[in-house]
Amino acid sequence: MKESEFLNLKYKPRESDLICLFRVEPAGVSIKKAAENIALESSTGTWAEVKTEKKYMQNLAAKVFSIRGNLVKIAYPSALFEKGNAPNILSSIAGNIFGMKIVKNLRLEDIKIPKEIIKSFYGPQFGISGIRKMLKVYDRPLLGTIIKPKLGLKTREHAKVAYEAWLEGCDIVKDDENLASQNFNEFEERLARSLEMANKVEEETSEKKAYLINVTAETKEMMKRAQLVEDLGGKFVMLDVVTEGFGALQSLREADFKLAIHAHRAMHAAFTRNKKHGISMLVLADILRLIGIDSLHIGTIVGKMEGDEKEVEELEEEIEKKKVKETKGRLSQNWGKIKPVMAVSSGGLHPGRVPYLIKHLGKNIIIQAGGGIHGHKKGTIAGTRAMRQAIDATMEGTSLKKYAKDHIELKIALEQWKI
Numbered sequence: 001m002k003e004s005e006f007l008n009l010k011y012k013p014r015e016s017d018l019i020c021l022f023r024v025e026p027a028g029v030s031i032k033k034a035a036e037n038i039a040l041e042s043s044t045g046t047w048a049e050v051k052t053e054k055k056y057m058q059n060l061a062a063k064v065f066s067i068r069g070n071l072v073k074i075a076y077p078s079a080l081f082e083k084g085n086a087p088n089i090l091s092s093i094a095g096n097i098f099g100m101k102i103v104k105n106l107r108l109e110d111i112k113i114p115k116e117i118i119k120s121f122y123g124p125q126f127g128i129s130g131i132r133k134m135l136k137v138y139d140r141p142l143l144g145t146i147i148k149p150k151l152g153l154k155t156r157e158h159a160k161v162a163y164e165a166w167l168e169g170c171d172i173v174k175d176d177e178n179l180a181s182q183n184f185n186e187f188e189e190r191l192a193r194s195l196e197m198a199n200k201v202e203e204e205t206s207e208k209k210a211y212l213i214n215v216t217a218e219t220k221e222m223m224k225r226a227q228l229v230e231d232l233g234g235k236f237v238m239l240d241v242v243t244e245g246f247g248a249l250q251s252l253r254e255a256d257f258k259l260a261i262h263a264h265r266a267m268h269a270a271f272t273r274n275k276k277h278g279i280s281m282l283v284l285a286d287i288l289r290l291i292g293i294d295s296l297h298i299g300t301i302v303g304k305m306e307g308d309e310k311e312v313e314e315l316e317e318e319i320e321k322k323k324v325k326e327t328k329g330r331l332s333q334n335w336g337k338i339k340p341v342m343a344v345s346s347g348g349l350h351p352g353r354v355p356y357l358i359k360h361l362g363k364n365i366i367i368q369a370g371g372g373i374h375g376h377k378k379g380t381i382a383g384t385r386a387m388r389q390a391i392d393a394t395m396e397g398t399s400l401k402k403y404a405k406d407h408i409e410l411k412i413a414l415e416q417w418k419i
Ligand code: CAP
Pocket: 146, 148, 150, 176, 177, 264, 265, 266, 297, 298, 299, 300, 304, 305, 345, 346, 347, 348, 349, 368, 369, 370, 371, 372
């Protein structure tokens, strides 16, 4: 097929097409030519017209059907992809094209996944309502902490910090992204001791507590670790989904352990942060929801990591809504039976930032604080109390300053972080 046959501005995408929205900056050619080349390289073509091509495969070609400024929409027939194979889909629509000399910059802004592909994936097992049911908390954001220092604590101390955080009001305690099974804190012992603490707090408080242990490792080892979590009665696992890989995430989800999957996105910013080139966080979130994670970091707006208001709010919609509306830089999506994923706000949070978060992201979020809890002047116990006080005050519509008058831990936190 000729380059020009990959463009048809009169083409009306079919219900079954997968649509991609690209931001294209051509390198010395017209936007049309760059777009045609993106469509051909990401579907059936290559740099030359090959003699091995057959007539019967022509309807597999991707079609550029809209060019508005530097925003280009391309429709991909579903038959191009193996169903239920996320790496395969990404190798086409988010593969070679980023390295083509014909583009100076290329960003995959969003994808619209058709029902035909959606139904070949598992989607979340628990989602928002499953997580709320598991923890028996229905009317406020969930509170989580990350054990800090992120590396180096011995297992015994790790479990003690977890105990204190659960006891004082955290629903969730999670490992940090770079904790696996190092000599100072080995996986099996950490799992056993931390779950023992979670059970102890559940008995003492009659509340439900979850331990999000990081199972990130070589794929077979990762699966073995998840099995162990299930065997010891855990509720959740955490996976660094980008470094672990999409195929391995699918293996974990499709093994159908009775475990929720918390997705940490460490490394995502290597390809999501540049606004001109790479893959947007929106696309990553779509793929992860499709495969079937239950909670995902979306950013904080006000915390330590990059991500503005619009971006974080749109991300929350993308993972939590059943139907997502089209905007200038985003495509619509109907998630059908795929459950909503719970949004996680984490990174540089402390009690003073809670009202802003709840105002902007609502109550269907997990608010996580590492430094903001264990960095409290009076330690983990006071730090946890201060975070819960900030959530409780915000939920009842009281200002933090007023609430702090008879809540000493919050008072200290507000002074410490100059609120
Ligand atoms: C938060 C965190 C998370 C980041 C990741 C950390 O700790 O555990 O990994 O939030 O960023 O180590 O920084 P603090 P994102 O509460 O101490 O900041 O959620 O944006 O993916």
